[in-house]
Amino acid sequence: MRKPRIAAYAAAAALAFGAAACGGGSSGGTGAHSSAAYDVGLAGTVNKSSATGHGTLRLEQSSDLQSTDPGNSYFGADWDVMRLYTRSLVTFAEAPGPVKLVPDLATDLGTMSADGLTWTFHLVKGATYTDGSPITAQDVAYGIERSNWGQEVLPNGPTYFKQLLTDTTNYQGPYKDKNPADHPSGIDTPDSDTIVFHLVKPFADFDDVLTLPSTVPVPRAKDTGATYYEHVLSSGAYRFDSYAVGKELDLSASPAFNAASDPLHLHVAHAARIVDKVDVSAQTVDQDLLHGTTDVDQSGAGVQTATQSQVLGNPRLKAEADDPITGLLTYLTINTTIKPFDDIDCRKAVEWAIDKSAVQTAFGGGIGGGDIATTVLPPTVPGYVQQDLYQSPGHTGDLAKARAEIATCKAAEHVTDITTQVGYYIDQPKDKPVADVVQQNLAAIGITVTEDGFKYSQLSIKAGSQSYVKQNNEALFITAWAADFPSGYGFLDQILTPDGIKATGESNYSELDDPAVDSLMATALKTTDPDARNALYAQIDQQALKDAALVPMIDSRALMLRPPNLTNAYIEQAYGMYDYQALGVQ
Amino acid sequence: MTTILEPGSAPAAEPEAAAPPGEAIEGRSPGRIALGRLKKDKVAMAGGVTVVLLILTAIFAPQLCSLTGNDPYTTHTRLIDPNLQIPSGGFGGMSSRHILGVDVPTGRDLFARVVYGARTSLGIAGLATVIAIAIGVGLGMVAGYFGGLIDSVISRTMDVMLAFPLFLFAISLSGVLGYSAFGLTGNTLRIVLLIFIIGFFSWPYIGRIVRGQTLVLREREFVEAARVLGATPGRIILREILPNLTAPILVYATLLIPSNILFEASLSYLGVGIRSPMPSWGEMVNEAIALYQVDPEFLIVPGSAIFLTVLAFNLLGDGLRDAFDPKASR
Amino acid sequence: MLTFIVRRLFAVAGLLLVVAFVTMVIFYEMPQWGGQTPATMAVQYVGKQPSPAAIQGVIHRFGFDRSFLVQYIDYIRTIVTGTTFSDGTQDIVCKAPCLGYSFRNYQQVWPTILGDLPVTFSIAAGAGVLWLFFGVASGLASAVRKGSLLDRASMVTALLGISLPVYFLAPLLSLPLAYRWSILPAPGSYVGILSDPGQWFLDMILPWTCLAFGLAALYTRLTRAGMLDVLSEDFVRTARAKGLSERRVILKHALRAAITPIITIFGMDFATVLGGAVLVEITFSMKGIGFLAITSIQNGDFPMMMGVTLFAAAFIVLANLLVDVMYAVADPRVRL
């Protein structure tokens, strides 16, 4: 049965092996011509090929795309696919290893003005849609406007621009305000090649935001609102032929693509056709991968457990598999405002009590599940520093310390029995077993926990609602987080600062409001030097754990198959899955 | 009329074919006759014994589980191979401590889960059957006894309900309410919901049968006599008609339970019924279905539980029906 | 006959109105009785961090703010007359019978259902043939050879069939046949009959078998019981007394009388399966109407689910009508 994958909602995470590694230059196999072996797709390209327009690349996935409309999806896997038929202002370098931002429709990465409030971009010359019409700065602006201000029609995409850009005109969005002359004040398009953004506050990571498909150009005249997804006007190397909801997406190499407008060769149609079958059962996807009747699992979710045992037990198959870190952190939040967890000792007790090793097994083990996490930032995000504030042998937790902390807390709070509730997503099958483990671990230190499972779609009325968690005494929540764009800010801001505290639609489930964290974040956003900025992110990470606001549990891994006829296969760390734009078939 | 008066019993059927005649003459009560027949029906008795054992299993689930020292919730993650994600050591993790193995990925004891699953399945199916019987018998008797407008309304309602795509309705109903509603949450809500949905959707079948029987009974002498003696309709329905419906109700209830067990299991299998951690056989099958290629044990245990339970109830129900109504022979 | 059909068609329409009403109550009213508000219902359809305006927009567009009766009348009127709705930039025409459009992706419900019907029909048609043929054949053999080894074997098989749910039988069959020996395609494989008839047939074998087994078992029992009843009828004795061969007595006289109710039940079962073979479609992940129903429910896609329910109900009531007409044709005593 189909279950929505939460992992896919929260999208891209980023960058290679920590700040240090980043400064240290290139990691291993960039550009290397690797032969097939286990995990070589993490750092090198498997079956490198420069063939173009060759064969049919077959993708399959067990769920459907949230949308093919670049303005209406929050799925990382969708964004990876969108790069096939769209161009955004900025994108990720097409190479294995650490994420690197490169300009796509823009001629160059942006430059911040002295006050940090204005960013200006120029469009490359000669970029066209598949129908031959030129791509203009106005189209890019319109794409941002419809996705960020047109939420009543396109509700699903991210809305960073609405938060980051000034808007003195109180723009109502293109669907309510049909006057083409009206725009938010934060976007200027002085001519058809130039686009200028005005920010409400300095924002050093703005280039990262421009990688979002929100910046994909959409001509106002071609926009059909909620049904635009049926016939997206392609700006990329592949033409958008057709998409049948719940069935398949068909793309083919676009004859109209102007390679001259793509100096970095980011958009090369290696395949003649691409067929993406959706809503195929998870078992079928795996079977097809094993039998060579499909080329890649588009969801990037990794194989089913049954297949995992098959793959790992067979050296030939294992050589065709990669097990990357997906950038998704599964963690337990502890609400810092709900009694008695407003007492840091009670929160520390939880930190000590959790048996992360058991959690890891419940979550699917080291290969299908992921690595035990001891920091908020995953190893692939800038700012990551290896540390473990709550060290225990084998990560099994330290009951003695946990009991000591809970005793202190009980004494200070004058409570004898502690009961609370833990929220989790019932449509994310791996979270439920984790909730079971949490329940058991906390029972061992005398905290009675009841489970509160809900669908992801109910998040904003459950754990995402302040009144709900307070009324229901739901101090704990098992959730997962990946950055929407690959930066420390992208990962940390929404979950650790007051930016994520909202009456509904909360994302800082700990409701952590620590001035130390907040000031570190403000400093980071003004810091233009990446290394200095990343060091600040690492400090924020540490501070949050000192506050015991959350228990990092698992940095997800997914075992992915790359059948031998797949060319140019490598893991794009921005998405934590293969880079579909680079793929071809033999 | 030129017939020989045959005092006493109604005319015994002539022995056509091999239908055994003449038992009525020996003057045993129908219930005892049926019991006698049932006792001779070895297959039905096997079903009956299994049913009794299942009910005992459900009632004494905690005691039964304590024999192996397990409960259905405790996780044993160390029994699961962290890479292969199947119980270590093969055979679904069977051992002297976990006699049916453990589930994946948390390693909960399958024996305990399947035993507690009997509680869920039988409890929900049983209570749903009680509801269906209560509504069906009540409305069926009222419709059959009073006739006229009341009968029309009730019969039409039954017709309409039988024309509903019930399974879709049940899925919609249990799917739309989400995690909490009516002040109930989680599996408590689901259990209540399932009982009512299943019960509510299966009453028209028994309703029809009871209505038909009541129509016949209404014309019988003893009902006529009671009416002449001034008994109220309520009294007649409860004291005269209901006792005579015991046999069909008993038979039908026994046959309704397995179909309700399947109903519950199917909804849970589809993910709109009971959810883990509460053990339910349908939910266990759902969890196991992705894994049965490498760990069939995990699927076979709950699947067989559903199969055997349904089979046992069907055998018993068939036997009961044959015992009460030998003409509907097997 | 004609007046009967016309009268019944009115009844069918009435029944569908009731079904639509009840479905609508389930989707629009039940959640609110259960404690939800229009706002909490609407948040399912907006993004990760919805603005109040977006929520209001959804509430309004999906009609959570209108009174139930207005919505109901609107829904019915839309089915009859069609409607237009806006995708934000322009109006889209939804022709009658317009069952509305998906809350998730604006797909129109009616064409979506029609698009999924061939899969369900593939399942139903093949399985229908199987279960009717094997059910009636083994029930017949059983009744004629009552008490024989054959009878007992077929009764045991029938009991197994009735007690084995599809989702247990399917893995039991797929494990050896599809996964171990690769004789048949693994569950989940499906191609249309038009694109590759041979592959279609292979793909369908397991779903057909799994669906037909339980129903065939039921029909075996039905046929057997019906035949045993009929075989003790006077007219069968008359047929024998006329000196007819046993074969003719069984097939032309007994079966002729016993088959009518079975065909009736078959009509209803077939219609029910056409309205979505949910368990089979889910188990074999075939994108028929049942699959659509489950995905719609999981997505909270009310119009889609209502459309499917109404569609399934229409099948059932129309089959009911058809069966009654067939009954009148088959049984001269029945007058319409």
Added chain:
Amino acid sequence: MTAGGERPFLDVRDLRVHFPTDDGVVKSVDGISFALERGKTLGIVGESGSGKSVTSLSLLGLHRRADRKGRGGARISGGIWLDGQDLVTASAEEVRRLRGEKMAMIFQDPLSAMHPFYTVGAQIIEAYRVHNKVSKPVARKRAIELLELVGIPQPNTRVDDFPHQFSGGMRQRAMIAMALVCNPRLLIADEPTTALDVTVQAQILDLMRDLQREFDSALILITHDLGVVAELADDIMVMYGGKAVEYGTAETVFRQPEHPYTWGLLGSMPRIDRAVQDRLSPIRGNPPSLINVPAGCAFHPRCPYTAETGGRSDTEIPRLAGSDPGHLVRCHLDPARRQEIFTEQIRENL
């Protein structure tokens, strides 16, 4: 009743039909013998469960025979010779060929005895074509002929009607037409008039008498109604508990019945000339169970004269015997005493 030499047209000798069941063996027919010539009528009389219908069905070979282990059907022993052919030892197929052709049966309830889904004509045509290789139109002509013969008005159109469209009497006529369509030489009528109105009964009985003459067939009339037998039968056999208790010409059985059971039957016959208050004098008690037939004389639990048998009534089964070879009685009472009781106590009450 032919003496020696050639067999009678229908000769039944010591016929036994037993049904093994879980509760014991049901001895529905337990050793009856009779003979019947063409053109003659035998009336078999008895209460429900006396074995009379089983007798008729066994003549036609309509019982499912038991398997070799003696289970699952009827155990039939004794002899049935029809026109010299032994039906008990004949194969099922041979008996089937005779059914409808040489021997035919008229059933009690024509509505249930005719197939509801086929027209009356079709059912007659079918009966005809099983035994005669003729085209459908020919058979149809024959069917119309027969319908006319049995007195159905407008047979040309009624032939295409369904049984439910006929009235009860018409249906029985059609049933008779179906039985006669192949000119059977033995006709068995099982309660042919029971389901009919009294006026119609008389018509049907008249019809049967006429047709029997016309076809010169032997007729076995099975009924519980002595009145019906009185009109048609040449011989009468009274059955009780699977055995014949009195067997003789209609004349003797009506004039000088000797078995207490026959007295009871006669006594319970309504007569117009009888006073209302003592109209019926029913037989007390119930018919016997055919599994546990009372020891000795099967009738003894209901018999008012057991005291006069010298204790033999419940120990010894009386033989079917009589002074007159044309009148046999199965009773422990002395023949003279029987006649005495009848003359002194019974006759005036009849």
